Every structure is written in structure tokens, then in C-alpha cells.
Amino acid sequence: MKNSIYSEEHRIFRDAFRKFIAREVAPHLGAWEEEGTVPRHMWTRMGEQGFLCPWVDEAYGGLSADFAYSIIINEELGKIGAQGFMVGLHSDIVAPYINSLGTEPQKKKWLPGAVTGEILMAVAMTEPNAGSDLQGIRTKAVKDGNNWVINGQKTFISLGENCDLVIVACITDPDAPNPSKGMSLIVVEDGTKGFSKGPRLKKMGMKMSDTNELIFEDCRVPLDHLLGTENMGFAYLIQQLQRERLICSIYAQTASEAMLEMTVKYCQEREAFGVPIGRLQHNTFKLAEMATEVDIGRNYLDSLLTRHMEKKAIMKEVSMAKWWLAETANRIAYTCVQLHGGYGYMEEYPICRWYRDVRVMAIFAGTTEIMKQIIGKKIGF
Ligand SMILES: Cc1cc2nc3c(=O)[nH]c(=O)nc-3n(C[C@H](O)[C@H](O)[C@H](O)COP(=O)(O)OP(=O)(O)OC[C@H]3O[C@@H](n4cnc5c(N)ncnc54)[C@H](O)[C@@H]3O)c2cc1C
Structure with missing residues (x-):
């Protein structure tokens, strides 16, 4: 495949x-x-x-x-x-x-x-009071002459500090019967008056990525910074999610592969009770289970990547991959740290950072629960 x-x-x-x-x-x-x-x-x-x-x-x-x-x-x-x-x-x-x-x-x-x-480009959807429930965002953009005037606050924005441009999800029709019909995507460039970046947020993992709050206070951008059609923003966000979640799935799968590889090597080298620890039957079975999950994950992901390249609509399957691969990476991280013993808890050993880094994979770009909600809808609930 x-x-x-x-x-x-x-x-x-x-x-x-x-x-x-x-x-x-x-x-x-x-x-x-x-x-x-x-x-x-x-x-x-x-x-x-x-x-x-x-x-x-x-x-x-x-x-x-x-x-x-x-x-x-x-x-x-x-x-x-x-x-x-x-x-x-x-x-x-x-x-x-x-x-x-x-x-x-x-x-x-x-x-x-x-x-x-x-x-450098970022996208700002999440707000302090609205993450999974994107329709609850409050950032507003109103027309004034040749400008949009944006007011609101975004949080957890990746590349938030370094970005030169951010696509901001804003409410542009507060009277729409449903917020999903009154949302637009507007481009704001760094340096625009009224746009400021909060201090870098301190995270559990993925520490090399700058993640910030973004603040918009009477931030004026030209009307032609609107992306696509006014009030279609929510539909656009949904359209883009298939690719976004595939990218997250790639990161989860490659994390599982890398963690397994380093742990197999460790289990071959580290000895206890006179044998490499990987030979102790409990550990052999743990490694065998992980190898199985990694192989299943790889095959499923590759099949989806192929179907995505064939321009197939596979939102349900991509949601399945996003949650399962992220949760698998977290299970694997837990077991791999365990197999490293105390060394797994030491920064000196890469598995320590992997353990922290994979945690967010079940949270960003749609949580595990939201993925299950999408799948549930697709199968009739
Ligand atoms: C490191 C990092 C980087 C990020 N980068 C970006 C970015 O670049 N741009 C951006 O816009 N956002 C970004 N996010 C935000 C991310 O997408 C949100 O954190 C995520 O969507 C969850 O939203 P929330 O944090 O508000 O949690 P909430 O929505 O408050 O959810 C809290 C808990 O409730 C659960 N829950 C919510 N609704 C339901 C439901 N209907 N049924 C069952 N359970 C539910 C959730 O699954 C979760 O477990 C980033 C987050 C992190 C941590």
C-alpha cells in the first residue's frame, strides 16, 4: 500500500x-x-x-x-x-x-x-471560553468604512509568537440563526495596530513550539483581508479538517514508531536477572503488543493517505485515525517509559520528552471525544 x-x-x-x-x-x-x-x-x-x-x-x-x-x-x-x-x-x-x-x-x-x-502562518480559532465548541467563539469583526474592526482574544495559538500572519475566526454576523452561519476567516498581519501577542505559554510538552494568546483590540484590517465568502468561515474550517487531522495522525504514528524502536533497542541492551529485559516474558509480550499496534496503525494510516491523495472524502476514517493513533501513541509512551525503568524518567533519555510531547496529540486539532462524536454522527447517532 x-x-x-x-x-x-x-x-x-x-x-x-x-x-x-x-x-x-x-x-x-x-x-x-x-x-x-x-x-x-x-x-x-x-x-x-x-x-x-x-x-x-x-x-x-x-x-x-x-x-x-x-x-x-x-x-x-x-x-x-x-x-x-x-x-x-x-x-x-x-x-x-x-x-x-x-x-x-x-x-x-x-x-x-x-x-x-x-x-510564518498561524490559525486562531480557540478562545479562552471556546475550544471544542467552536460555535461559541466571541471574537467579532465589524465593517467600518474600508476596514474590518476586530475585537477579541484567542488562546493556545501555535506559532503565536513567531507568526507574521494569522487567520482569525471571527463572528461577522451576530444575528445569524446559528453561529456557524455567521463566522468568517480574516487575515491579520503581524504589526497591525491593535493586534498584540501575549507572553509565550508554558506547556507540558512540545516545548520548542511557541504557543501564545493573541489579543485584538480595535484591530483594523482592510476589507480585502477576508478569506473566501463572508459568513462561510465555519464551513471552510470543517472543509480543511480532513488534511489537518491526517497531518496530526502522521505525527502520532511516527511517534509510536520512534518510541517502539528506541525501546526495543533499550530492552535488548539493558539486563536484569541475567537476561536482556526484553526477554522477560511480560516485557516480550508488551513489546509484541506495541509492535502489533504500530503495524496496524501504519497500515491504516497509509491507506488513508492514499485515499486522501485520490481526493476521497474520508472524514469519518480520518477522525478514527486521529483519535486511535493519538491514544495509541499515549499508551505506547506510557509502556515505553515503564520499560526504561528509572532512566525513562530522566531528561537525558529521549523517551522522557516523547512521553510529554504525545499527550497533546489527543487534545489539539479536535479532542479524542470530539473525534468520537463525529464518528458517532457518521454511523447514525
Ligand atoms: C499545544 C496546543 C496547541 C494548539 N494550537 C492551536 C492553534 O494553533 N490554533 C487553535 O485555534 N487552537 C489551538 N489549540 C487549541 C486546541 O485545538 C483546543 O485546546 C482543543 O480543541 C480543545 O478545546 P479546549 O481546550 O477549549 O477544551 P474544551 O473544549 O473545554 O474541552 C474540555 C474537555 O471536554 C471534552 N468535551 C468538550 N466537548 C465535548 C463533547 N461534546 N462531548 C464529550 N466531551 C467533550 C473535551 O474532549 C475535553 O476533554 C492548541 C492547543 C494546544 C494544547
Whole structure:
């Protein structure tokens, strides 16, 4: 199944990208974790190499590459524990909004910078009082002359500090019979008067990614910063979720694979009672169970990636993958730390960071419970 979406060019690209990140990303992950962010020059370095938004049309500076290139980039970053870099968010979650909804001038203005890494992109839906229940957002945008005037607050926004552009979900028709019919997506650029970024939030994991509150106080942006049609924002957000949750699923699966690999190695080397700990039957069985789950996860994910590339509507299946792969990664993280014993609790051992980092995978981009709600609806409840 997996080979069906990859050509020789994809394999060459994967090899080149793997070498690039082994040289320029992996050695710095610890420092970025300490710093709480990834330095800006790393983004432009990625851009120079064609590793950001490779799918963007050549007319806007991209490579017109297919989705398999995005899969490769996210998989390889996932395998080395660089999901907190947030490349997937910028390249494959936010920039596609500009591409699919933007007017020609909007695309010309923002896409080339997304490709070079000079315009980092974030999306702001969540608010202090509304996360899962997106229809409960309160940030408002009202028209005043040639401007939208935005007031409100967003929270937990990834790339919130470094972003040069943020797509903000706003209520534009408070009288709509249903908030989902009165929401719009509006682009706000960094430096716009009335737009400020709160201090970086201190998180349990994914510490290299900057996550912030964003504040809008009489923030005026031109009317032509509206993305797509007014009051269609909620429908657009739903449309984009299939790809967004597939990217999250890639990160969860690659995390499980990486954690299993490092734990198998540890269990071969560490001895207790005169044998490698992996040979103690309880541990062999734990490793066998994890290997089974990782294999099932990989096959299911690959089948969905193929179907997504065939432009199939697989929202139910992607919701299944998002929750199951995230929960599996968390179960695997727990067992892998256990198999490392006390060393698993030490920062010096990578499994310690993985354990923290995978926790959020069952929370962001739609929680496990929300995924089950979607699946429930699709199967008739
Ligand atoms: C590190 C990180 C990065 C993030 N990045 C972004 C970002 O870039 N942009 C952005 O907009 N948001 C971002 N988020 C926000 C994220 O999407 C939300 O945290 C998530 O959707 C959950 O919303 P909430 O935190 O308000 O929890 P709540 O919605 O308050 O949920 C609390 C609990 O109640 C459960 N619950 C809620 N509704 C139901 C229901 N109907 N049935 C059963 N259980 C339910 C939830 O599953 C959860 O367990 C990020 C979050 C984190 C932690």
C-alpha cells in the first residue's frame, strides 16, 4: 500500500530531506526545547531548500509538488521528534487556506513568503471560553468604512509568537440563526495596530513550539483581508479538517514508531536477572503488543493517505485515525517509559520528552471525544 504513492523522485526527496534534518535540525532540538521556540533562520533555511509548502504552485514560488512530499516532510520530522517545529502547521494546515480560499492578489501577496519561510502562518480559532465548541467563539469583526474592526482574544495559538500572519475566526454576523452561519476567516498581519501577542505559554510538552494568546483590540484590517465568502468561515474550517487531522495522525504514528524502536533497542541492551529485559516474558509480550499496534496503525494510516491523495472524502476514517493513533501513541509512551525503568524518567533519555510531547496529540486539532462524536454522527447517532 505504502509504495503506491511514492515514486523514485519521492524516494530521492525523502533521502535528501532526511540527510538535511539529520544535519541541521536533529542536533538542535534540545537547544530549541530549552529556548521554547525554533529560531527564525531555521524557517528560511527550510524555505531555501524547498522544504516549506512544496505543493504551492510554481506561479507563487512553490514546486507544484503532490501531497506525498508533504507526507514525507512530516513523517521524517515526526520520526526525529521535531513535531514541535510546527512545519506541518505552517505548510500543510494554514497555508492551504490561503491557497484554496484566497483571491489572486491574496495568493500573490502571501504564498511566496510562506514558501521561503519569510511569512510564518498561524490559525486562531480557540478562545479562552471556546475550544471544542467552536460555535461559541466571541471574537467579532465589524465593517467600518474600508476596514474590518476586530475585537477579541484567542488562546493556545501555535506559532503565536513567531507568526507574521494569522487567520482569525471571527463572528461577522451576530444575528445569524446559528453561529456557524455567521463566522468568517480574516487575515491579520503581524504589526497591525491593535493586534498584540501575549507572553509565550508554558506547556507540558512540545516545548520548542511557541504557543501564545493573541489579543485584538480595535484591530483594523482592510476589507480585502477576508478569506473566501463572508459568513462561510465555519464551513471552510470543517472543509480543511480532513488534511489537518491526517497531518496530526502522521505525527502520532511516527511517534509510536520512534518510541517502539528506541525501546526495543533499550530492552535488548539493558539486563536484569541475567537476561536482556526484553526477554522477560511480560516485557516480550508488551513489546509484541506495541509492535502489533504500530503495524496496524501504519497500515491504516497509509491507506488513508492514499485515499486522501485520490481526493476521497474520508472524514469519518480520518477522525478514527486521529483519535486511535493519538491514544495509541499515549499508551505506547506510557509502556515505553515503564520499560526504561528509572532512566525513562530522566531528561537525558529521549523517551522522557516523547512521553510529554504525545499527550497533546489527543487534545489539539479536535479532542479524542470530539473525534468520537463525529464518528458517532457518521454511523447514525
Ligand atoms: C499545544 C496546543 C496547541 C494548539 N494550537 C492551536 C492553534 O494553533 N490554533 C487553535 O485555534 N487552537 C489551538 N489549540 C487549541 C486546541 O485545538 C483546543 O485546546 C482543543 O480543541 C480543545 O478545546 P479546549 O481546550 O477549549 O477544551 P474544551 O473544549 O473545554 O474541552 C474540555 C474537555 O471536554 C471534552 N468535551 C468538550 N466537548 C465535548 C463533547 N461534546 N462531548 C464529550 N466531551 C467533550 C473535551 O474532549 C475535553 O476533554 C492548541 C492547543 C494546544 C494544547
